[in-house]
Amino acid sequence: MDKTMKKMTLWLNSVLKVLFSIIIVGSIYNTCIASGSYDQSRTGLVLLGIWTGLGLLFYKLRPRLSFKVLFTGILLISLDLRILWFLNIDSLPVSDFGMMFYNGSQVIQGHTDMFKGINYFARFPHMSLTVMYFGLIQYLFADALSMTRLINIGLSLINVVLLYFIADQLFHDRPKSLGVMFIAGIFPPMIYYNNVFASENLAMPLLLLSVLFYLQAVNGQKTIPFLCSGLLLSLAHLFRPLLYVVLVAYVLYALIYYQNHIQAKLKAVLSVVLSSLLPFVLISLILVQMGITQYPLWHGTEPLTVSVLKGTNISSGGGWNKEDASVFSQFNGEYEAVNQECQRLIKQRFTETPPSGWLKFYLVKCSNQWSSGDFGGAYWAEAGRTDFKTQTLFAQGIHRGNKMAISMLSQGFLFHQMVWIVLLALSLGGLFRKEKSGAQSLQLLYILFIGFALFYLITESQSRYAYIACWIFPILAMTAFRGESAKHKAGDEL
Structure with a gap:
């Protein structure tokens, strides 16, 4: 080591x-x-x-x-x-x-x-x-x-x-x-x-299969299990937003612990990244093209900063609260306006709290x-x-x-x-x-x-x-x- x-x-x-x-x-x-x-x-x-x-x-x-x-x-x-x-x-x-x-x-x-x-x-x-x-x-x-x-x-x-x-x-x-x-x-x-x-009931077996294939790839030092791992992670992400955390973990592990050759590390990283992102992107675009959804699955009309805002609310313990949830309706769902207001409130909280x-x-x-x-x-x-x-x-x-x-x-x-x-x-x-x-x-x-x-x-x-x-x-x-x-x-x- x-x-x-x-x-x-x-x-x-x-x-x-x-x-x-x-x-x-x-x-x-x-x-x-x-x-x-x-x-x-x-x-x-x-x-x-x-x-x-x-x-x-x-x-x-x-x-x-x-x-x-x-x-x-x-x-x-x-x-x-x-x-x-x-x-x-x-x-x-x-x-x-x-x-x-x-x-x-x-x-x-x-x-x-x-x-x-x-x-x-x-x-x-x-x-x-x-x-x-x-x-x-x-x-x-x-x-x-x-x-x-x-x-x-x-x-x-x-x-x-x-x-x-x-x-x-x-x-x-x-x-x-x-x-x-x-x-x-x-x-x-x-x-x-x-x-x-x-939705966790659907995402869990797909996530576990992804982890299993990833470990098989690491232990067997083969590329195909990395591809399978990424694909399954992408499918799990369709039911539960976990790709961001798990993919970062996969990449970090590959860069630090997987083999000693930089080419092997990069091959592993590219395999799992591409195989996890491409299916999710493709399915999202198909849903838009079919007229089922208006936007790709990664683009909610409520910005992620609303969740971050709730997570910084000390009085609610960082959980759901009406005060922060109402920001979306206060700006009539205008994405950029809601996003900017959330960023402003987050900065204000960190400035005012020791x-x-x-x-x-x-x-x-x-x-x-x-x-x-x-x-x-x-x-x-x-x-x-x-x-x-x-x-x-x-x-x-x-x-x-x-x-x-x-x-x-x-x-x-x-x-x-x-x-x-x-x-x-x-x-x-x-x-x-x-x-x-x-x-x-x-x-x-x-x-x-x-x-x-x-x-x-x-x-x-x-x-x-x-x-x-x-x-x-x-x-x-x-x-x-x-x-x-x-x-x-x-x-x-x-």
């Missing part, structure tokens, strides 16, 4: 130790403070006991069972948990999800006005493909609400399998990779979001962004039950009953918070194991997490936004443990 690699690895390690420590403190604080607001029944403790029991059972049975049996067993447990969550609550699309689902029904009737002018999906074009997807589901299936959640279960199981293969590329250790797969299978947010009508105020704000914002153990999944799965507009639009037919046996938002709060704190602690512990925290391929995940953390520090904050990066933690949690290959190596040294 040359000097540049060593410096970068040391920097990543140091930054992540600070970030993980902040998040752990915030998570513990929020758990202690907020726990009084939630149901104090024994459900959370029972769920935590079951989760712990499953972990101990896996640990005990792992050496005794074959790989095929373990792999199949983890998949079955993962499926069972997702089906139980599906049956537990009759979730309905709410807020942005409700708008996307409703407008999907309008798209299949030939209406595309929602993608034009200053309408909502013209302002936020990254939702456009999800609207069309919901329209397709409603066209194909009579009970589109249930079918969407069932599809989410299938996609979630694919995520669990993909995380096994990603871990295998990182650790080259089958038992450890199975451990990652097991954690992913029982990780609360990756279960909760199956009942949420969110550095100490910003330091405190960003520490709290970082903590709050990542302190929720369910990444908002339980809230969004249950929110439709009490939302009047959602009930009016979607609580019909078999969904009229609006059933829910257990509230994971309330009764399961302690459960998913404790699970999250444990995973964070293990991820932090892995940073102190030099042989693992310094492993070259792991640096890609460290860069990715820092990239997402910085992005959400700059822009509007909401716990749901970080869900797209939650898959990193089942992997990082396993860095705290020594795998079979490391044990054999230690034994040989003795």
Whole structure:
């Protein structure tokens, strides 16, 4: 490892130790403070006991069972948990999800006005493909609400399998990779979001496939996997705006860690950049040419500076607030006028607030962004039950009953918070194991997490936004443990 690699690895390690420590403190604080607001029944403790029991059972049975049996067993447990969550609550699309689902029904009737002018999906074009997807589901299936959640279960199981293969590329250790797969299978947010009508459900498997191909390209030193990685990243970006963060991480990793020859580095960078940008640009232009959208998908009629403005609002914790959101309507959606006003207000805030105020704000914002153990999944799965507009639009037919046996938002709060704190602690512990925290391929995940953390520090904050990066933690949690290959190596040294 040359000097540049060593410096970068040391920097990543140091930054992540600070970030993980902040998040752990915030998570513990929020758990202690907020726990009084939630149901104090024994459900959370029972769920935590079951989760712990499953972990101990896996640990005990792992050496005794074959790989095929373990792999199949983890998949079955993962499926069972997702089906139980599906049956537990009759979730309905709410807020942005409700708008996307409703407008999907309008798209299949030939209406595309929602993608034009200053309408909502013209302002936020990254939702456009999800609207069309919901329209397709409603066209194909009579009970589109249930079918969407069932599809989410299938996609979630694919995520669990993909995380096994990603871990295998990182650790080259089958038992450890199975451990990652097991954690992913029982990780609360990756279960909760199956009942949420969110675009992340579509983007996640595409992102994981992109990461898998990228790691295969790095390990195999071949160009075609780089091209596949970029293409899949481009497709993921159609459903969730993540290309900017992930592509920067890919480029940084290639320039710093991939081979020692500048030509190989540049070839890797060009391959992944072109293959990720060109499909996204091409699809955007096709949609414009067909008259479906008015502008390319990268050009929302609401400038990104509005999100940055919300992200600098100290009184709202950097989250959504009416004051900043109203800037768009104040200038009647005039792009340049809105953009300039946002820039003016941002500069004014940084001028009037002392550095100490910003330091405190960003520490709290970082903590709050990542302190929720369910990444908002339980809230969004249950929110439709009490939302009047959602009930009016979607609580019909078999969904009229609006059933829910257990509230994971309330009764399961302690459960998913404790699970999250444990995973964070293990991820932090892995940073102190030099042989693992310094492993070259792991640096890609460290860069990715820092990239997402910085992005959400700059822009509007909401716990749901970080869900797209939650898959990193089942992997990082396993860095705290020594795998079979490391044990054999230690034994040989003795």
